[in-house]
Amino acid sequence: MGVGFFVLIPYALIVLYWLPFVRPVSTLMLADLAFFRGYDRQWVELDDISPNVVKAVMMSEDGQFCAHNGVDWGQLRGVVQDALDGEATRGASTITMQTAKNLFLWNGRSFLRKTLELPLALFANTLWSKRRTMEIYLNIAEWGPGLYGIEAAARHYFKVPAAKLSLRQATLLAVSLPNPVLRKASKPTRNMTRLVPVIERRARASGDYITCIYN
Secondary structure, eight states: OOHHHHHHHHHHHHHHHTSTTOOOOOHHHHHHHHTTOOOEEOOOOGGGSOHHHHHHHHHHHOTTTTTSSSSOHHHHHHHHHHHHTTOOOOOOOOHHHHHHHHHHSOSSOOHHHHHHHHHHHHHHHHHSOHHHHHHHHHHHOEEETTEESHHHHHHHHHSSOGGGOOHHHHHHHHHHTTSTTTOBTTBOOHHHHHHHHHHHHHHHTOGGGOHHHHO
């Protein structure tokens, strides 16, 4: 079997993951199993996740989630230009891109990973609804070592199911996503505490931005 066969596997899995009863696992989850560490993940459907989570995560991670085609080209061009100018680059990964990365690729910045990630995100966005993308993302996102998915995170940090998360709790979980190993939702750092009210305000005003999920 050639390299092309292995490159095509993620695309076949994207087709499989379109089925609503399939519950995908991430590469990090598979790595935890391979090294006999195990993990905690309890799949929940999007209707069993508080809308506060969707609003907070979208406003924190990808405010244009409903508008783009899986890739926010404007943000991406800005990052490329910053890199060419020798300036510090900011993140430009959409929720769709992060989902593709979590499912099929690896952590860490590299040109190779980004090259593989972009077409996967575009293909996933073509096949999956925005609801399905958000559902998968919230069920595979890492919220701590061996801790995956919003249900496990809600119960671990706040002792409630994902359906009962308040806006403050949801926002704390959202702002911990960029570095879930160092950022603990139940013990926010100074930087997290600074971000929380900003994301909360955006979440409360997010009605026009989340129409692809609930309308």
